[in-house]
Amino acid sequence: DKKRDFEGKTVIVTAGPTREAIDPVRFISNHSTGKMGYAVAEKAAERGAKVYLISGPTALKAPDGVIMIPVSSAKDMQSKIMEHFDEAQIIIKSAAVADYAPATVHDHKIKKSGESLTIELVKNPDILYELGKIKGDKVLVGFAMETQNLIENAKEKVTKKNLDFIVANDLFTEGAGFASDTNVVKIIHKNGVVEELPKMTKLQLADEILDRIIEIKRT
Numbered sequence: 642d643k644k645r646d647f648e649g650k651t652v653i654v655t656a657g658p659t660r661e662a663i664d665p666v667r668f669i670s671n672h673s674t675g676k677m678g679y680a681v682a683e684k685a686a687e688r689g690a691k692v693y694l695i696s697g698p699t700a701l702k703a704p705d706g707v708i709m710i711p712v713s714s715a716k717d718m719q720s721k722i723m724e725h726f727d728e729a730q731i732i733i734k735s736a737a738v739a740d741y742a743p744a745t746v747h748d749h750k751i752k753k754s755g756e757s758l759t760i761e762l763v764k765n766p767d768i769l770y771e772l773g774k775i776k777g778d779k780v781l782v783g784f785a786m787e788t789q790n791l792i793e794n795a796k797e798k799v800t801k802k803n804l805d806f807i808v809a810n811d812l813f814t815e816g817a818g819f820a821s822d823t824n825v826v827k828i829i830h831k832n833g834v835v836e837e838l839p840k841m842t843k844l845q846l847a848d849e850i851l852d853r854i855i856e857i858k859r860t
């Protein structure tokens with residue numbers, strides 16, 4: 642009775658935060674736990690897909706049946722995606738990629754000295770934007786976490802990054818956000834349709850996302 646509707650499909654899922662090194666002991670990162678991406682990877686594997694889970698550092702264990710590819714920085718993540726890009730029909734980018742990384746990585750620990758310290762940051766590649774340019778007929782799904790103007794910002798990302806749809810949540814909504822086992826999201830499709838989903842577990846949401854992807858693949 643379990644759906645096996647992803648049989649024969651290869652899916653890349655990215656999850657977790659990235660770490661951008663400052664020196665050998667420090668990095669810049671974010672609060673992503675990887676729960677949403679791991680839930681998607683778990684469900685896709687359960688539904689029969691070959692799943693590459695390309696994940697930044699998390700405390701989670703790899704779901705059964707997925708091919709786990711651990712990465713650290715945004716650039717690592719991008720190169721691992723590109724290794725498997727041709728093989729995949731579906732890419733789901735739930736990782737919280739750092740937008741900026743330190744301009745230089747110090748070879749030695751930065752020592753404490755003056756009253757202030759400035760670290761210059763440079764823009765990371767926008768992985769999803771780059772994928773959007775070479776997407777072809779692959780299905781490309783993004784995530785967006787916002788603290789204001791959720792729909793407006795998410796719509797802009799769907800267009801700019803050439804996505805099929807984006808899963809958007811407001812960080813300040815009760816039951817949504819980082820460490821939670823539940824999420825409350827809106828799905829914004831490339832044709833502008835906005836679906837408001839009720840609060841559900843991240844595993845349930847994973848199935849909702851996969852249902853919409855298979856629908857796109859059918860049409």
Ligand code: C5P
Pocket residue numbers: 715734735736737738739740765766767768769770782783784785786798
């Ligand atoms: O950071 P932003 O809100 O633009 O993220 C939206 C989507 O873009 C997410 O799916 C995220 O994984 C992706 N992204 C990316 N590379 C970046 C920044 C974001 O792939 N440098």
